[in-house]
Amino acid sequence: MTTKDAAILKSLDEQKERQPSKYTTSTAFLESLQEAGVSYIFANLGSDHPAIIESLAQAKKDNKKLPKLITCPHEMVAMSAAHGYAQLTGEPQAVLVHVECGTQNIGGAIHNAFKGRIPVLVFAGASPYTQENELLGSRNEFIHWIQDVFDQRGIMRGYSKYDNEIRTGKNVKQLVHRALQFAKSEPRGPVYLMGPREAMEEVTEPITINTDLWEPISPSAIPPKDIEEIAEDLTRSKKPLIITSYLGRNPAAVGDLVQLSNRLAIPVIESVSNAMNFPADHPMHCGHQWNTAEQNELLAEADFVLVLDSDVPWIPMKNKPSEEAIIYYIDMDPLKEEMPLWYIPSKRFFKADTKVALQQLNEQLNSVQICEETIQSRREKITAIHEENKAENLRLEEPTENVITPEYLSACVREIIDEDTIVLNEGISNYKTICTHIGPRKPGTLHGSGAGSLGWNGGAAIGMKLANPDKTVVSLIGDGSYLFSIPSVVHWMARKYNTPFLTVIYNNTGWKSPKLSTLGVHPDGIANAMDEFGVNFDPPADLAKIAEAAGNAFALTVTKPEELKIALDEAFKVVKEGRAAVVDVKIPTV
Incomplete structure (x- = not known):
C-alpha cells in the first residue's frame, strides 16, 4: 500500500468516525428506559436482539449513559433479580429475554412478580416477519421459523398488567413510558413489550419525552364518612384485632400501623407475611400464621377485625373469625381480581393505599371519645400474651x-x-x-x-x-x-x-x-x-x-x-x- 493510499484510508476512517451514530428503534427503546430511571437490564440475549446489542455497543463507544447490562445465563434468575431490586427500591427494572422461548422460561418468576405486585418491564424480541431480505433484520437463521408463534403476547397475558408490540420507532418511547406507568400504578405488577427484529432495526428520528406526564396514578384514600364509620366501630369494640401480610412493602406504612396499635392497644397478627409489617418485639405483636392447622384464639374472640394488605388473612376451614365479628378490609386490590375463588365476610371493602388510610384513621381517632381504662386493660392482657409467645419461642x-x-x-x-x-x-x-x-x-x-x-x-x-x-x-x-x-x-x-x-x-x-x-x-x-x-x-x-x-x-x-x-x-x-x-x-x- 502506498503512502497516498494509506492517507486516503485514514481520511475515510476519520469521516466515518465523525458521522453521527445510527439512531434506531432500539436506541430509542434503551433511551426511554434510562429516562424512566431504570438502572439495570437483566438480559438473556438471543438471535432476536442484534439491534439492541448494536445500540448498547454504540452507546459504550460514545460514552452515552444507559442502564447497565447484567448478563443472566438463565431467565428465571434474570426475572428474580429484577424482582428483588424493585421489591427493595420500588423502582422497576428491565428484563430482556429471547422470543417466546425466553418468555416461557420466566414462567415461575413472572408468576411471582405478578402475584407479589412487583413492577418489572419485560421485553422480548420476536421472530422476523420477512424472509427474503426485504428489511434489515430479515430471517437468516433456521430458528426464526421454529420460534415463530401465533400469539407470543398471549403467553404473558395472564401474568402482566399490560402487553403490547413495538411496531415502529416513532412511538416506542410512548409505549415504554405507558407500560411503566401501568407497572408502577397500584396494584403494581409486571408489563410486557415485544418487538420483531425489523422494527427494532428501523432507523428513526430522536424524540423528547416529558416524563412528568407519565407518572403512576396517585394513591387513593377512603371517603371521610367511611373513615368515621370505621373509627366508631373500632372504638366501640372490646376485642379488636389487626391482620396484615404485606403492609410493610411500603416501609413508611409500618410507623402508621404502630401508631394505631399503640393508641388503642390493638394486637397485630401477621398472616403469610412477606414483608416486615410490625416490629416483632412490640408488645402488641401476637405472632405469625402460615398454613395454621389450629384456630387462633385472638382471631376467634375478636369482635372487630381490620384486615390491611392481605391476600390470605386466614384459612377458613381451619382458622377464622367468629360470625359476629365486624370485619373491614383495606387493600390496593380488595376484589382480588386475578383470583377466581376468593371471599371473606367483610362489612366493607376499600380500595385504598394503606398508609393513606392509616393516616386518615389515626387522625380521625383524635376526635373520637375513647375509654382509656378499657385500652389499658387490653394493653396489659395483650402484652402478657406477647410475653408468653416470646417465652415459648425461646424454649423452642x-x-x-x-x-x-x-x-x-x-x-x-x-x-x-x-x-x-x-x-x-x-x-x-x-x-x-x-x-x-x-x-x-x-x-x-x-x-x-x-x-x-x-x-x-x-x-x-x-x-x-x-x-x-x-x-x-x-x-x-x-x-x-x-x-x-x-x-x-x-x-x-x-x-x-x-x-x-x-x-x-x-x-x-x-x-x-x-x-x-x-x-x-x-x-x-x-x-x-x-x-x-x-x-x-x-x-x-x-x-x-x-x-x-x-x-x-x-x-x-x-x-x-x-x-x-x-x-x-x-x-x-x-x-x-x-x-x-x-x-x-x-x-x-x-
Missing part, C-alpha cells in the same frame, strides 16, 4: 443434642445479623419458623416473594444487593428452593457482578411441603402408612459445592449443633469481606 430455640432444629438454626442466624441486614425468606415448610425466630424489628429488612413459585431467592438476593451494596443480604431457604433457584447461574452472577450474599440452607433432604399437603388431606392414607410420598432427595447432593464450583463461593456443610455458630460466624465474615457464602445445614429429614 434451645439446642438439642445431635439435632439442629429449624428454630435453633434461625436463632443462631438472628445472633449474627444486625438490624440493617436484609433477610430473604423462602423456607416454605419453615417459612413461619423463620419469620418468628428471626423476629425483624426494622421496616424493609425481611422479604418473601409474595407468591408461590420456588427459586426466587437467588436472583432476588443479587437484585437486593445491587440495590443496597452497603448492606448485608442473607437468604434463608429450603434445599428444594435452593435447587429451584438455579444456584450455578446465581453464584456465577454473584461473583461476576460483585454481589456477595450469605445463603443458609434448611436442608431436610427433600420436599417437606408436599408431604404436609398430603397429610393435611389424607392423614390416615396409604402414603402415610407406607411412608411413600415421592419427595426425598436421595442420594443427597453436595449443595454448597455447587456454589463453590460455579462462583467460588465459600462453601460449608454443617451436621452437628456444636459446629453451627462457628460456621455461620465464619461465613458471615467472608460475605462482609466480599465473597458469597453458602452454609448447608442438615436439619431433621422429611
Whole structure:
C-alpha cells in the first residue's frame, strides 16, 4: 500500500468516525428506559436482539449513559433479580429475554412478580416477519421459523398488567413510558413489550419525552364518612384485632400501623407475611400464621377485625373469625381480581393505599371519645400474651443434642445479623419458623416473594444487593428452593457482578411441603402408612459445592449443633469481606 493510499484510508476512517451514530428503534427503546430511571437490564440475549446489542455497543463507544447490562445465563434468575431490586427500591427494572422461548422460561418468576405486585418491564424480541431480505433484520437463521408463534403476547397475558408490540420507532418511547406507568400504578405488577427484529432495526428520528406526564396514578384514600364509620366501630369494640401480610412493602406504612396499635392497644397478627409489617418485639405483636392447622384464639374472640394488605388473612376451614365479628378490609386490590375463588365476610371493602388510610384513621381517632381504662386493660392482657409467645419461642430455640432444629438454626442466624441486614425468606415448610425466630424489628429488612413459585431467592438476593451494596443480604431457604433457584447461574452472577450474599440452607433432604399437603388431606392414607410420598432427595447432593464450583463461593456443610455458630460466624465474615457464602445445614429429614 502506498503512502497516498494509506492517507486516503485514514481520511475515510476519520469521516466515518465523525458521522453521527445510527439512531434506531432500539436506541430509542434503551433511551426511554434510562429516562424512566431504570438502572439495570437483566438480559438473556438471543438471535432476536442484534439491534439492541448494536445500540448498547454504540452507546459504550460514545460514552452515552444507559442502564447497565447484567448478563443472566438463565431467565428465571434474570426475572428474580429484577424482582428483588424493585421489591427493595420500588423502582422497576428491565428484563430482556429471547422470543417466546425466553418468555416461557420466566414462567415461575413472572408468576411471582405478578402475584407479589412487583413492577418489572419485560421485553422480548420476536421472530422476523420477512424472509427474503426485504428489511434489515430479515430471517437468516433456521430458528426464526421454529420460534415463530401465533400469539407470543398471549403467553404473558395472564401474568402482566399490560402487553403490547413495538411496531415502529416513532412511538416506542410512548409505549415504554405507558407500560411503566401501568407497572408502577397500584396494584403494581409486571408489563410486557415485544418487538420483531425489523422494527427494532428501523432507523428513526430522536424524540423528547416529558416524563412528568407519565407518572403512576396517585394513591387513593377512603371517603371521610367511611373513615368515621370505621373509627366508631373500632372504638366501640372490646376485642379488636389487626391482620396484615404485606403492609410493610411500603416501609413508611409500618410507623402508621404502630401508631394505631399503640393508641388503642390493638394486637397485630401477621398472616403469610412477606414483608416486615410490625416490629416483632412490640408488645402488641401476637405472632405469625402460615398454613395454621389450629384456630387462633385472638382471631376467634375478636369482635372487630381490620384486615390491611392481605391476600390470605386466614384459612377458613381451619382458622377464622367468629360470625359476629365486624370485619373491614383495606387493600390496593380488595376484589382480588386475578383470583377466581376468593371471599371473606367483610362489612366493607376499600380500595385504598394503606398508609393513606392509616393516616386518615389515626387522625380521625383524635376526635373520637375513647375509654382509656378499657385500652389499658387490653394493653396489659395483650402484652402478657406477647410475653408468653416470646417465652415459648425461646424454649423452642434451645439446642438439642445431635439435632439442629429449624428454630435453633434461625436463632443462631438472628445472633449474627444486625438490624440493617436484609433477610430473604423462602423456607416454605419453615417459612413461619423463620419469620418468628428471626423476629425483624426494622421496616424493609425481611422479604418473601409474595407468591408461590420456588427459586426466587437467588436472583432476588443479587437484585437486593445491587440495590443496597452497603448492606448485608442473607437468604434463608429450603434445599428444594435452593435447587429451584438455579444456584450455578446465581453464584456465577454473584461473583461476576460483585454481589456477595450469605445463603443458609434448611436442608431436610427433600420436599417437606408436599408431604404436609398430603397429610393435611389424607392423614390416615396409604402414603402415610407406607411412608411413600415421592419427595426425598436421595442420594443427597453436595449443595454448597455447587456454589463453590460455579462462583467460588465459600462453601460449608454443617451436621452437628456444636459446629453451627462457628460456621455461620465464619461465613458471615467472608460475605462482609466480599465473597458469597453458602452454609448447608442438615436439619431433621422429611
